[in-house]
Amino acid sequence: MENDLEQPEERQPEWLALSADLRSSPVSTPLSKKQSRRWGLVLEARGVPFRNEPCGRGWLLLVPPEAFARACSELRNYEELNHNWPPPLPVENPQHDNLLPSLSVLLLVACFHNLTQLNINLLSHHPVDWIELGNAHAGKILQGEWWRLLTSLTLHADLIHLFSNLTLGGLFIVRLCRDLGAGLGWSLLLASGLLGNLCNALLQQFDHRAVGASTAVFGAVGLVAAIGLIRYRHNLRRRWPLPIAAALALLAMLGSSGERTDLGAHLFGFVCGFGLGMVAEYLLGRYGRPGVWLNRMLSLGAGAMMMLAWWAALS
DSSP states (O other): OOOOOOOOOOOOOOOEEOOTTOOSSOOOOOBOHHHHHHHHHHHHHTTOOOEEEEETTEEEEEEOGGGHHHHHHHHHHHHHHTTTOSOOOOOOOOOOOOHHHHHHHHHHHHHHHHHHTSOOOBTTBSSOOHHHHHSOOHHHHHTTOTTHHHHGGGOOSSHHHHHHHHHHHHHHHHHHHHHHOHHHHHHHHHHHHHHHHHHHHHHSOTTOOOOOTHHHHHHHHHHHHHHHHHHTHHHHGGGTTHHHHHHHHHHHHHSSOSTTOOHHHHHHHHHHHHHHHHHHHHHHHHHOOOOHHHHHHHHHHHHHHHHHHHHHHHO
């Protein structure tokens, strides 16, 4: 009887390991897990067969011999195109140590609220009706009583209203002033509150009235969101809407609840703060942050504007 001779099995060529520097000759130096996974995603997207194998504390990225040259070429192109990505985070500016001044201003607002509860005689007012003189009356603002745009920011309906504005606003205001300096920070806050009240007056009915610092508080939310968006725009890339979405979510949660909530003031404060923040961060990136003396002058200017507004209201 004749026996059939078994044919020798055809040996498959061994797969080749890619080197970390993508040299043309294969090596068995292991890659990090992160690099092996990242390169694997590139090869998978380009249709190059591969497999990962553990090797000691690292990983080997293996490809068939006939695909070795193509795999190296694809990965070289990938590394060249993404050589400087993601871009490095911008250099962090030194923070201004003005926590105490910022908290002192917030405390001053609280003290002023207590003052408005007292029967005080000033000038021709016996006693002074602070709410009547300083509220954001839409019709009177449009008739020329400009001071109401600012004085209304210092008035509150009750202690709960005051406490909510100081606690929420304090978080954003302290951060803003530590980043920009107290002078520039408070100037932008007043500007966003003033512009927010003006926009609200333009769109509300003639007899609409409002009080509270919440217009400036949500202006601070908009300022912080805009500054973060412009400063980290290269790093956010496709996630650039995140700061805006987070700020709008905060506005929806805290700025639209309650029967007496003035949603228009909150919304316009946020929008105006966001616009001012974008302009301010662009200018700061181009010309740098204001120095100590300019910040002091801006602080004095912001305080003087508020005092002038109340003087005009009382006069």
